[in-house]
Amino acid sequence: MSTALQTRFRVEGMDCASCAAKIDTAVRRMPGVEDVSVSVTAGTMTISHDEKSDLTAIGKKVGGLGYAVQQLGAGTSVKTEEHHDHGASCNHDHHHDHTSHGSAAAKADVEGLHGHDHGPSSGPWWKGKKGRATILAGLSLVVAYGVGHLFPSIQLYAFAAAMLVGLVPIARRAIMAALAGTPFSIEMLMTIAAIGALVINATEEAAAVVFLFLVGELLEGVAAGKARDSIKSLAALVPKTAFLEENGKTREVPAESLVVGSTILVRPGDRISADGVIVSGESSIDEAPVTGESVPVHKVVDDVVFAGTVNGDAALRVRVTATAQDNTIARVVKLVEEAQEKKAPTERFIDRFSKYYTPAVVVVAALVAIIPPLFAGADWNEWVYKGLAILLIGCPCALVISTPAAIAASLSAGARRGLLMKGGAVLEGLGKLTAVALDKTGTLTEGKPKVTDIVPFDLSEGEILRLAAALEIGSSHPLALSILAKAEENGVDVPPANDAKALGGKGVTAVVEGQEIFLGSPKAAAQRVMIPEQHLTTIAALNDEGKTVSVLLVGDKLAGAIAMRDEPRADAVQGLKLLKERGVKIVMLTGDNKRTATAIGEKLGIEVRAELMPEDKQRIVGELKSQGFVVGKVGDGINDAPALAAADIGIAMGGGTDVALETADAAILHGRVGDVARMVDLSKRTMRNIHQNIAMSLGLKAVFLVTTILGITGLWPAILADTGATVLVTLNALRLLRNPTA
Structure with missing residues (x-):
């Protein structure tokens, strides 16, 4: 190997x-x-x-x-x-x-002019070498016009000199590219056309064409820079400094110097400078920069926060969990950049096509220039001129950039909304999905149980919750946390508990306000007191709804019961509806028991396959593919790994974790079910944009090809057809960046 x-x-x-x-x-x-x-x-x-x-x-x-x-x-x-x-x-x-x-x-930093005059990617355009070269060529053209008007006898030489100002660096780079294995570069086509125009004494047009070429490339570079800056602006959201707590003192330090385990102070209104976990304080956090979520999220101790998000109304102390180079935004930027290097099938096809297209254009231009004069006695100057124009029309820039420009814009736009797609192939494939299999726990549901019912038998609902919460103080068990969360939500004043004991597999006991309290399974409770038939019927009905029931005993009295269930995400029903509206078959794959899964499935209106092992999920994905479906698998990226790998597109659902970012082909950072449909929509809009770009680039070339052969248009419109089409295609792609829903 x-x-x-x-x-x-x-x-x-x-x-x-x-x-x-x-x-x-x-x-x-x-x-x-x-x-x-x-x-x-x-x-x-x-x-x-x-x-x-x-x-x-x-x-x-x-x-x-x-x-x-x-x-x-x-x-x-x-x-x-x-x-x-x-x-x-x-x-x-x-x-x-x-x-x-x-x-x-x-560090191999090498400066130098290029046909595209490759200067800095940032700063005002006129400060870059590309901008300076364009300005110099423009001034040379203006001077040539002035000299030609004052001294008509040297007009040809003046325009020839103006042309050479712009052409020399272009020609030099054309030769370098040819020696490096690319003989049919746009610089070579430009050089041949300009020298040909010089030979037939069309020096004025040649100088203008070189200048227009540089202007077109300058505009193209500015447009490409906007697409590049979009994702870089995401990285700029992370503050450059942080308030580090050390030895009881707080000092301002560079954010990049923070190490894992450091504690930082985040003041109200400040951006959080590192990924971390809250160690004290609670506040509303604006996570829109990372997840696209417009509503601030309330965070408390032990909750995760992301670099670049905005703290709301209270100071927080945060333990750093990732360095500046490895925080969520840095990983998102890195993944998007890497994704832009992975070509979509359409892009690979266009690349292969252009390798044959450009030499073919050179052959056609040569035939147009030679055949009419040789075999029909036509004027050499006229047909060489037309051949040179066709050479410029045939430049493949607009065609070749039509696909990557749209894909780059969509990848950046998606990332800013918490939708990560790893490459053009993934982006293109999402729009072709015809079936989506979704995990239950943590994907269709929140991944943590919530109190759904408080059933009074002998005490009131408030009293049942108050005593149950007293038993669970300090516990990290998911069911205990759900009871404590419900008590906090209802503003319950929780009394202290003494002599708390956990009874393995049965429940928990403690003394609260002088009374022995027990909270545990119905089976364990039945061993302590007799549960009337009507209460057993109520408990069975709750179990049939997929809920876990805990029974509360106060002394030897049956006080009540609390039912809990991992509830569907707030947008799950609407998110699944969006997929159905797009003609996508949906199915839930879960390892949970059939009763619980069926209850959730009925609530969501989705087909259910329950009690599955990871290999079963993988097998079902394979079955769907064998039936002709293009399958997407949505899961948490851990126990769903085999199925994620087996699917055509694996989508990880998560909140910016390593698993969500690194396991699958795509990731939904915010965890909204509706984002699966939004990914599909973004893919389809991107493909429409690509088809528009290809039609524009080829359509303009076809029109100008005909008008050039008919003698209606010449060199100026020819170069405008190429650079103009390139700029139009890039600007059209940038629409996805500005408004991905358009």
Whole structure:
């Protein structure tokens, strides 16, 4: 079994898919490189390579194409033969040290102009090299017009000089790309067209075309930057500083210096600076930045809080559970960036298509330029001009970026709403789901029991709850916690209890206000007192509803009973209804007993398969697939792991935990059942957007191809057809970013 290393690089300045293609081709040719994944929108490159790979040389190779490169952290080793399409659920990475490659590998920053003039990805556009190159080309064009007007005899030379100002760096990068294995780059097509225009003395148009090309690329870079900044803005939500408590004193420190186990003070109105657990205080927390939940969530001691969320109306002391590099938002950003490197099937098809499409365009342009003059005696200048225009029309930028731009926007938009999807293939696949199997506990239900009924036999409901709560003080048992939560909700004044004893498997006893109190199972209670038939009937009816019943005895009196059940999530009924409306078959798969599962299933209106082992859930998912369904499995990512892996799309339901983020193909951070349908909707909207983009890019090319051959349009409209289409496609994709429900 071979073991490959994985190393990620930050690559500054990429603004379109052709950039990624050039880098991919160049790096794949480097010794020891087994695989390359480049994301324009994330600005990253991940390579799989062996231990002998020279990372410094790889950085210089990418830098030679005109990009600034920086290695991100240490590499990781992966067993290449174990990889499959369930993303992080199959990731058995172990850290590996690359120090043997020398410190130079850690930072290979290389500056340089490119055909797209790859400058900084941040800051005002005019401060980047791309912006400066465009401004310089524009000024040169204006000067050429002035000189040509004043001195008509040197007009051709003036425009030729203006053209060369913009073309020289483009041509240099075209040659570098060709030497690195990409002869048919957009820079090469641009260079051929500009030199051809120079040969037929169309220097004015050539200079204008080079300038328009740079303007189009500048606009494209600005649009791509907006998509990239969307997910980066999520990371910016985490405060840079924190108030650390040490030795009874509080001091302000950088948030990145916090270590696991530290205690921080979070003042009312402040953003929480680290993932952690509340150790004192209670407050409402605005979790919208992480989960998309608009309603603040009330948090008390031992509740989990996330970095970047906003504390409400009271001070909290929080024990840090994750470093700045590993908090929820940092992991979300990392996962989205990695997801953008994983191509969707549509994107892979477009990439393959463009490899044949671009050379074909060059052949067609050459035939248009040569055949009419050779065989029909047509004017060489006229048809060479048309051939050059077709060369510009055929640039594949808009087509190639049509899919990744939409997918990147949707991945970012989803992440900001607590919907994580690990790659384009997952995003595309969600819209094709025809069946969804959901776990019960923690997925369709809250995962913790709640008091549903207080049944008075001899005492009032309030008195039953008051005495039961006294018995449960200090217990961490789920049923005890539900009784205490109900008492707190009702504002019950809980009396102290003495001589509390737990009776294994039966219940608990204590002395409260001078009386012996017992709370336990009906069977254990029946061993102490006689339970009348009508009360046994009531208890049996509650059991039939899937509820757990505890009986309260005060001395030798039968005081009452408390029924508890793990209740459905607040939005479960509506969430399942949304899936049904989309024509998706839904089924509950649970290991719980049939009686409890059936009661919950009837309440939710869902088909139930109960008393299942993990392998049974996996088998049922396989059966659904064999029946022709495209199956999604929604679960908590632990006991559902086999079924999550077996499904076409595995979706983990959780609140930002490691399991929710790393186990399945997708994760719902907030735990809303309705978010499954929202993922399906986002997928379908994304695919519609992609189809619109492809239609726009190919449609514009087709129109201008015909008008160019007919002599209606020339070089200027040709370059506008390419760069204009690229900008239109990118802006259309950004609609998903601004309003994913549109």
